[in-house]
Amino acid sequence: MNGAKIGAIVEKEIADARKNRMIILSMALIPTLLVAMVLGTTFVMLNVESVDEASLDEDELSMIPAELSGLNPSHALLILLNDQFMFYFLLIPMMLPVYIAAYSIIGEKETKSLEPLLATPVSTSELLVAKSLAATIPAVVLTWLSFIVLIIGGYLIMPEPVFLAMIRPVWIVSMVLLSPLLALLSVFSGVIISSRMNDPRAAQQVTGIFVVPIIALSLVVLAGKIFLSVWMVFLAATIALAVDCVVLYFAVKLFQRETILTRWT
Amino acid sequence: MIKAEGLTKRFDDNLAVDGLTLNVERGEVFAFLGPNGAGKTTTVRLLAALIAPTDGRAWVNGYQIGEDNINVRRSVGILTEAPGLYERLDAVQNLTLFAKLCEVDDVAGQVEKYLRLLGLWERRAEPVGGFSKGMKQKLAIARALLHEPPLLFLDEPTAALDPEAARTVRDFIGEIKEAGRTIFLCTHNLDEADRLADRIGVIKQKLIQVDSPANLRHSLYGRRVVIHLASVTEPVRTAVSSLPFVEEMQQMDNALVISLDNPEEQNPILVERIVAAGGAIQFVNELRHSLEDIYFALIEEEDRETQA
Ligand SMILES: Nc1ncnc2c1ncn2[C@@H]1O[C@H](COP(=O)(O)OP(=O)(O)OP(=O)(O)O)[C@@H](O)[C@H]1O
């Protein structure tokens, strides 16, 4: 493993992506929408509807888990809602990089730049690490950036208990630990796809597989069945790490320079 | 520099290269000719350790392909069939990446050296997507040379270039040759092969023949002279055909085409006899076959043999 070579490829990937309007646009769109959605919902809930205890019906009150029973019920509901949005934040690092990773390999094949690249004394693992990092880093940085924007926005408009709930350890650990692991899962899947298929758009379908279980989990949380705790996040991170290892194993096994270069169907 | 023994590549049931055995010496320019689909690009990919042979072995710069691929790749520079540049990036960014991947010590220095050498320095900061085909080709050649490899593969370097750009590229190849690098040149331009190559290999899945351009001419056609006369008379014909060293004589209008094995010594005698027989000689030339004739003769011969 040669860090300089890996760095050179990552640098090139990022310089290239920055000049690719399609990628920039699709990278920026999802996080921007999500931050706007979370802050917008809070704003609407607090100001327009002006929910108070009396206006909440039995059903809604019964959703509130024991952990939040001491709070103003409308705040408690807002916290539940935000916790659900946290899952959507975890979707950012999963949805973005799978396409980028697949495109960065298949795209190079289409433009015929893959052959000169493979002809250099760069090892397959260096190439894989570089391509994976180049897809993972922007996605994770973007996730963190949008989380920071969310915190700033939340600090400005959220009632204190709701804001404090959003920066409680569950969220922080999810962002710091879980989002890179999920990004890697997505990237390795992109690598697998690029060694089997010649169309990077096939990668986008894969995001569907990721999205479904996460949305399902988020609904369970919204229904108040589970109140997220740090140990749950650690458990999720452990599972993600294990899945990452399995997917990486297959990605490395399937990634063969010659097949990728010569297979056209 | 290159040594191949029975090198074979099969794609599914398609035999692309069949038992190639070949030696290319250090400092030699070796031209590889053959029709479309003959296996030229596949051979280059095999020798540059991009694909693995189905059978056979080969060494490049002393390193065996398949065994020591990293060192094989360190030893070669390759101009692929398509330039394959990063079109959104500029010339410096394109070359810098490859200089780093090829473990060049003075990255900025080498990049500048080759950009200047190929006349691209002024345009270094523009995205290369806007370059002309000729400029892209030059940049791709520069990319192959950054790490000063002892062996350079050029896969159709002048295809798709206008005559002027083709000449610039060809002249540059001449300069690289002078610098003592080994060059393996795949081309469809027979004139280019004739001018640049020390030896020519003709391939159609199998290697048909390898030799210097001069020897290829000689072995296929022998050597012939053309003597133009005011008129070809019977005494002249008799005088020529009675000479023991004249292997063959053909008349074309007022010219005689005569096969000789040593024209340097035999021509003076020939001319003397014709003059003595009353022939009025206007011109004497050596009949040089173009490489194109040789190429077609070899390919046709091969086709006849495979059919038989
Ligand atoms: N990736 C591949 N998959 C399947 N068959 C291939 C592949 N690459 C080459 N071939 C086959 O191998 C044979 C040799 O192809 P190659 O590209 O080496 O020819 P070439 O001499 O370079 O031709 P050209 O002059 O057109 O460039 C052809 O029959 C081609 O169809």
Ligand SMILES: [Mg+2]
């Ligand atoms: Mg070819």
